[in-house]
Amino acid sequence: MTTDRSKSRQAGPNTLLAHGPYDPRSMHGFVNPPVIHASTVLFESTDAMKNRKSLPYTYGLRGTPTTSVLEDALSELENAHGTILVPSGLAAISIPLFAFLGAGDHCLIVDSVYSPTRQFANGTLARMGVEIEYFDPHVGSGIAALMKPSTKVVFLEAPGSNTFEMMDVKAVCEAAHAGGAVTMLDNTWATPLYFRPLEHGVDLSIHALTKYPGGHSDVMMGSVSATEATFKQLRETQLQIGVNAAPDDTYLVIRGLKTMGIRLERHQASALELATWLEAREEVAEVRHPALPSFFDRTLYERQFTGSSGLFSFLLPGSFRRAAAFLDALELIGLGYSWGGHESLAVAVDLSDRTIARGPADGTFIRLQVGLEDVADLKADLERGFTAARQAG
Numbered sequence: 001m002t003t004d005r006s007k008s009r010q011a012g013p014n015t016l017l018a019h020g021p022y023d024p025r026s027m028h029g030f031v032n033p034p035v036i037h038a039s040t041v042l043f044e045s046t047d048a049m050k051n052r053k054s055l056p057y058t059y060g061l062r063g064t065p066t067t068s069v070l071e072d073a074l075s076e077l078e079n080a081h082g083t084i085l086v087p088s089g090l091a092a093i094s095i096p097l098f099a100f101l102g103a104g105d106h107c108l109i110v111d112s113v114y115s116p117t118r119q120f121a122n123g124t125l126a127r128m129g130v131e132i133e134y135f136d137p138h139v140g141s142g143i144a145a146l147m148k149p150s151t152k153v154v155f156l157e158a159p160g161s162n163t164f165e166m167m168d169v170k171a172v173c174e175a176a177h178a179g180g181a182v183t184m185l186d187n188t189w190a191t192p193l194y195f196r197p198l199e200h201g202v203d204l205s206i207h208a209l210t211k212y213p214g215g216h217s218d219v220m221m222g223s224v225s226a227t228e229a230t231f232k233q234l235r236e237t238q239l240q241i242g243v244n245a246a247p248d249d250t251y252l253v254i255r256g257l258k259t260m261g262i263r264l265e266r267h268q269a270s271a272l273e274l275a276t277w278l279e280a281r282e283e284v285a286e287v288r289h290p291a292l293p294s295f296f297d298r299t300l301y302e303r304q305f306t307g308s309s310g311l312f313s314f315l316l317p318g319s320f321r322r323a324a325a326f327l328d329a330l331e332l333i334g335l336g337y338s339w340g341g342h343e344s345l346a347v348a349v350d351l352s353d354r355t356i357a358r359g360p361a362d363g364t365f366i367r368l369q370v371g372l373e374d375v376a377d378l379k380a381d382l383e384r385g386f387t388a389a390r391q392a393g
């Protein structure tokens with residue numbers, strides 16, 4: 001199954017999503033690629049087996065025409081040399097860290113990082129003998145002062161998980177590269193439609209495809225898109241560890257990508273409307289949404305990102321009991337982890353693992369994943385929450 005990358009290289013993002021690099025003419029005109037379930041691949045001869053490195057497919061674990069379609073689509077969106085697929089967003093974090101770190105190395109991680117990234121670093125990486133250090137999301141070129149000769153990886157996430165701090169990506173990457181480190185960025189919030197990390201000096205762009213690319217809360221997958229200089233090491237580590245994406249899940253994400261652009265437009269508009277509405281309410285102390293004019297990192301957001309997605313948080317002052325009363329009164333908005341699906345969700349944010357970008361002195365951040373429902377219904381549900389919070393004192 002050949003892919004035709006030249007056709008759409010100049011096209012807009014929604015055209016890339018709708019068509020992608022997959023060429024239907026390579027599959028008898030069928031609009032969508034086939035789902036190939038495979039372990040064994042048969043070879044023509046012992047000679048072909050011996051020279052299998054020149055063949056595109058040799059074993060199910062190493063990839064199939066189905067996984068190639070999604071890898072190529074993501075590489076095109078991220079402007080990357082290559083992409084690997086793995087069974088979760090978290091595996092898309094652990095595998096590149098495994099690929100570029102070893103005993104005695106030093107790894108710098110932004111303090112506003114997704115909590116399970118911190119757990120992997122403090123657990124497995126520390127046990128492997130990697131020295132872990134966290135830095136302020138606003139460090140900018142000041143990262144240079146934290147670099148050591150042993151610093152091999154600088155790990156970024158923008159905006160920060162739950163607290164939404166923005167980073168000066170280019171400044172951090174330039175200083176990291178000057179010190180000889182590889183840079184990785186968890187780009188899940190923005191998707192490649194709203195931020196393209198490799199164009200800002202990042203070497204490896206990480207996604208939880210579970211979120212907007214899947215888009216329907218029914219699949220888990222992750223991806224890492226890499227520069228030419230880093231891709232080989234990444235691919236080799238993936239295959240040495242022995243993980244790849246499953247065929248049916250890959251198909252769900254290929255299908256999800258087709259509508260991701262229009263879904264994101266709706267997530268973006270609804271989230272901004274709700275964020276603005278929440279900001280005007282006296283019960284709310286602060287709204288953390290990168291695209292709000294009042295947001296402390298709005299300038300960094302505007303300079304680097306081309307859009308915002310449907311995830312933001314707001315600060316409800318008072319006891320945790322008040323926040324719990326708010327959340328428990330919601331009827332339409334579910335209480336649950338993950339995000340990027342069609343349905344709205346809320347969670348109380350736990351910032352107790354932060355070492356630099358600490359949580360608020362008073363109150364609880366509530367994170368909202370704004371889904372595709374009608375905004376009026378979401379407002380009515382949040383009103384139920386505010387009524388319950390008032391009654392809780």
Ligand SMILES: *Cc1c(COP(=O)(O)O)cnc(C)c1O
Pocket residue numbers: 088089090091114161186188189207208209210211220221222338339
């Ligand atoms: C959810 C999430 C992940 C992990 O994705 P899973 O597919 O749930 O493992 C990684 N990074 C960020 C920022 C996330 O929100």
